[in-house]
Amino acid sequence: MTEANEIHTPVMLERTIELLAPAIDEPGAVVVDATLGMGGHSEALLERFPGLTLVGLDRDPEALAIAGKRLERFGDRVHLVHTVYDEFEEALDGLGIAEVQGILFDLGVSSLQLDRVERGFSYSKDAPLDMRMDSTSDLTAERVLAEYSEAELRRIFRDYGEERLAPRYAQRIVAERAHTPLTSSAQLVRIITEATPVAIQRKGHPAKRVFQALRIEVNQELAVLERAIPAAVDSLAVGGRIVVLAYQSLEDRLVKRYLASHSTSSAPAGLPVELPEHAPELRLLVRGAELAPEQERDLNPRAIPVRLRAAERIRRAA
Numbered sequence: 659m660t661e662a663n664e665i666h667t668p669v670m671l672e673r674t675i676e677l678l679a680p681a682i683d684e685p686g687a688v689v690v691d692a693t694l695g696m697g698g699h700s701e702a703l704l705e706r707f708p709g710l711t712l713v714g715l716d717r718d719p720e721a722l723a724i725a726g727k728r729l730e731r732f733g734d735r736v737h738l739v740h741t742v743y744d745e746f747e748e749a750l751d752g753l754g755i756a757e758v759q760g761i762l763f764d765l766g767v768s769s770l771q772l773d774r775v776e777r778g779f780s781y782s783k784d785a786p787l788d789m790r791m792d793s794t795s796d797l798t799a800e801r802v803l804a805e806y807s808e809a810e811l812r813r814i815f816r817d818y819g820e821e822r823l824a825p826r827y828a829q830r831i832v833a834e835r836a837h838t839p840l841t842s843s844a845q846l847v848r849i850i851t852e853a854t855p856v857a858i859q860r861k862g863h864p865a866k867r868v869f870q871a872l873r874i875e876v877n878q879e880l881a882v883l884e885r886a887i888p889a890a891v892d893s894l895a896v897g898g899r900i901v902v903l904a905y906q907s908l909e910d911r912l913v914k915r916y917l918a919s920h921s922t923s924s925a926p927a928g929l930p931v932e933l934p935e936h937a938p939e940l941r942l943l944v945r946g947a948e949l950a951p952e953q954e955r956d957l958n959p960r961a962i963p964v965r966l967r968a969a970e971r972i973r974r975a976a
């Protein structure tokens with residue numbers, strides 16, 4: 659077993675393959691794994707479809723190195739690119755690829771990132787306040803906590819953490835940093851816990867939402883995803899398919915809105931016939947969001963929050 663096999667079980671793997679299969683099971687087909695991680699989904703796709711070429715993107719150099727090793731045996735069927743996935747088109751241009759038959763987004767942090775205590779993603783282990791998925795980028799959670807105003811902290815805790823106690827937490831952090839710099843996750847957990855009424859502490863870990871919000875801010879996750887989904891769908895050939903696995907409601911909502919708006923007619927209400935230019939570009943492949951099967955959720959806790967959405971390009975806008 660490779661290191662990657664040991665540390666990550668791909669979420670909803672069979673369903674992902676099943677949804678992509680009609681589009682990618684042909685010689686010369688190209689699939690983009692926009693969130694390569696440790697290459698779990700990618701490896702299975704390459705094994706299952708021998709005529710498939712895979713482009714794997716990731717912003718985390720460590721993930722690329724591990725996946726690169728794991729996928730070495732597929733030779734020139736694999737192209738890996740270190741990039742943030744909103745640079746989707748540039749990555750394909752660089753490889754001379756005009757359109758693709760399949761796209762997968764398996765969003766969020768990888769178990770590798772969560773397991774590396776020193777990267778500071780976890781509120782349950784003491785570590786420096788880092789939270790960068792790309793260790794070569796500048797913004798860390800420590801800098802956010804040190805440099806953002808109280809209003810900005812309040813906004814990110816509320817918008818990205820959906821945290822009702824955002825004003826209280828922002829105020830405590832600003833008061834604390836006035837005398838002691840915040841450098842460790844344990845320090846942040848202590849401040850949040852002390853600021854949380856006991857009744858609320860019983861409903862899950864009080865720092866969970868603040869950590870999620872910081873991670874989203876540090877990695878600009880929602881802004882990047884908002885640009886990436888249209889860019890990705892744009893590169894889909896007619897008949898090409900996209901599958902997205904989201905683990906938190908903000909990301910899922912964004913994906914849902916985009917896919918819904920492009921899979922319905924844009925004809926103004928009341929027109930007797932739909933003009934071709936108003937016809938939808940996408941067809942939804944699953945009703946609403948699909949959850950992981952119960953058996954998978956029992957075996958793999960990472961699969962519990964997942965929401966899968968998928969669509970097929972049925973027409974290209976003129």
Ligand SMILES: C[S@@+](CC[C@H](N)C(=O)[O-])C[C@H]1O[C@@H](n2cnc3c(N)ncnc32)[C@H](O)[C@@H]1O
Pocket residue numbers: 666667668669692693694695696697698699700715716717718721741742743744764765766767768769791879882883
């Ligand atoms: C959940 S993991 C993917 C796991 C992968 N499907 C597997 O089976 O091994 C998500 C990966 O996406 C990467 N990622 C997250 N946001 C990204 C972005 N904006 N651009 C590029 N990669 C990103 C993370 O670095 C992480 O490695």
